[in-house]
Amino acid sequence: MATPSGKRILLGISAGIAAYKSAHLARLLKKAGHEVRVVMTDGAQAFITPLTLQALTGEPVRTSLLDPEAEAGMGHIELARWAELILIAPATADLMARLVHGHADDLLTTLCLASDADKAMAPAMNQAMWRHPATARNTRQLEADGWRLLGPDAGDQACGDVGPGRMLEPEAIVDALFKAPDAAPLMAPDATPDEARPAKGLTVTITAGPTREPLDPVRYLSNHSSGKMGYALAEAAAALGATVHLISGPVSLATPSGVNRLDVTSANEMAEAAYRLAAQSDVFIGCAAVADYRAANVSEHKIKKTANSDELKLTLVKNPDIIAEVAKHRAGALRPFMVGFAAETRDVEAYARDKLTRKGLDMIVANDVSLAGLGFGADHNAALLLWPSADEAGQALGRRALPAQSKATLATAILDCLLERLEQADATASPLAATPYSPQDPQ
Incomplete structure (x- = not known):
């Protein structure tokens, strides 16, 4: 599906095995004409390297809230103001819980609090974690706070379980973010909730x-x-x-x-x-x-054809x-x-x-x-x-x-x-x- 070009997208990556899909997601967003900058949590770097995302986006990848060079000009505030859309993919259960409670203990959560940009996330976690009442409560609160949740999908999981909790495929995320012009908006801009x-x-x-x-x-x-x-x-x-x-x-x-x-x-x-x-x-x-x-x-067993019957x-x-x-x-x-x-x-x-x-x-x-x-x-x-x-x-x-x-x-x-x-x-x-x-x- 065609997507509008020219949007400034801040792609947040948290610590889930689905982080490997985020490289393809960044590439799709760039290919569609968007400007993409990446912020990674410490845990995310255990699954995919900042260098990979830097090569795909052509932009330095931010990983630390207390980066001396970036902070010289209040870099995290500048980045928060720069973004038109904050997209977190994958969003782990831990990150979702921290956002619900307003934590600002790393660069990604701080940016989310400091930015007025549109916000969306693609949850990714074990099926039992997704079904847990605490996650359900957090999901409802995030949506009430203005977050748009994309997925999760259901199916085989890396841990061997089967069920809901898989991160949407990158193509599905892009498709969900930028719908056809005649699709109904999630919320009218001037409407109250x-x-x-x-x-x-x-x-x-x-x-x-x-x-x-x-x-x-x-x-x-x-x-x-x-x-x-x-x-x-x-x-x-x-x-x-x-x-x-x-x-x-x-x-x-x-x-x-x-x-x-x-x-x-x-x-x-x-x-x-x-x-x-x-x-x-x-x-x-x-x-x-x-x-x-x-x-x-x-x-x-498989029903076999018989030679004497049509x-x-x-x-x-x-x-x-x-x-x-x-x-x-x-x-x-x-x-x-x-x-x-x-x-x-x-x-x-x-x-x-x-x-x-x-x-x-x-x-x-x-x-x-x-x-x-x-x-x-x-x-x-x-x-x-x-x-x-x-x-x-x-x-x-x-x-x-x-x-x-x-x-x-x-x-x-x-x-x-x-x-x-x-x-x-x-x-x-x-x-x-x-x-x-x-x-x-x-x-």
């Missing part, structure tokens, strides 16, 4: 991507979902102030900033996570393309209907506002209306995935929003058509409508919130 974050206080659970249903150790049933729409919704919801849980099928996407991501593979795994998190949520958005069926029996017969059984199950089980006063998706190839509105009613949803987002350049795998989409709406004659149907646009912009438009509907539902105190939440075990 509460005005810019209308979803603050809400907990939103979103399912995204496909599921995979194994046939044998090497084959599975799946679909073309890329997860882009669900991830765009998660990013937009977090930017609007919500606490966001993203239940993700297998996709090749980075975790949106400030989002809690849970990776699953099969429909049963997604169902278990959805039932658990729905009970803690104000809003549940079922955006995932869940496989309707799975193999009745998964072969222990056919392979599979017995399939139904997967749990996640959105319907969550919708029919209520969570008392905290009953989630239910939003479903209908990806259709014909009679889009008719099928969506039927699904809205049949599954007991509060809103449905319908789109025609047969249109070229829209839907599965594309960066743009159009949608038709439908919801039940009481009128003088009884129950009518609310309707809002959203034209083709980037999925990032579309996500914000969907959430705007959702928040309107949620506010109206709160005002009318729907009786649907009466029964206890007791989801069935996934089939």
Whole structure:
């Protein structure tokens, strides 16, 4: 993605194994036309040398707060004033904690306190450290203080663990920092935090991507979902102030900033996570393309072709209907506002209306995935929003058509409508919130 040129970026590097990625990040930023200066903590120098970063940026690398030459002219204050953006990558759990408490015990933390520049960081740590309540508290405080968190990603870690905590890849960091011109800003420049974050206080659970249903150790049933729409919704919801849980099928996407991501593979795994998190949520958005069926029996070994048959017969059984199950089980006063998706190839509105009613949803987002350049795998989409709406004659149907646009912009438009509907539902105190939440075990 093209990035605006000419920005003065202060790249801070702290003591994580992911520091080796910072060299590539510095190179990408320079290649995009930005002026880059690097500040390294003492620990960062154990993973990558200042000389490497100096060669890539063409600028001296600063490592010490008490550098006699630099301090002769109050160098750290000059550097703080020079920066238009401070980007810390990687940002360790220790550094995040020190920034939360306003420490200024090294050059990097001092610059962060002394600068009015925009600030962003890419966390990187062990998955248990990222999930620790202390880190969660620090994350919330940093965001409240104006920091933008990019990631982390999830996957294999250097320590051998698997889970969230990996630093985003450099390309993903650059992409997240400099979005397309039509992408919604994280916060309006002149808005107060509460005005810019209308979803603050809400907990939103979103399912995204496909599921995979194994046939044998090497084959599975799946679909073309890329997860882009669900991830765009998660990013937009977090930017609007919500606490966001993203239940993700297998996709090749980075975790949106400030989002809690849970990776699953099969429909049963997604169902278990959805039932658990729905009970803690104000809003549940079922955006995932869940496989309707799975193999009745998964072969222990690879299914081989046979010479005397041109056919392979599979017995399939139904997967749990996640959105319907969550919708029919209520969570008392905290009953989630239910939003479903209908990806259709014909009679889009008719099928969506039927699904809205049949599954007991509060809103449905319908789109025609047969249109070229829209839907599965594309960066743009159009949608038709439908919801039940009481009128003088009884129950009518609310309707809002959203034209083709980037999925990032579309996500914000969907959430705007959702928040309107949620506010109206709160005002009318729907009786649907009466029964206890007791989801069935996934089939």
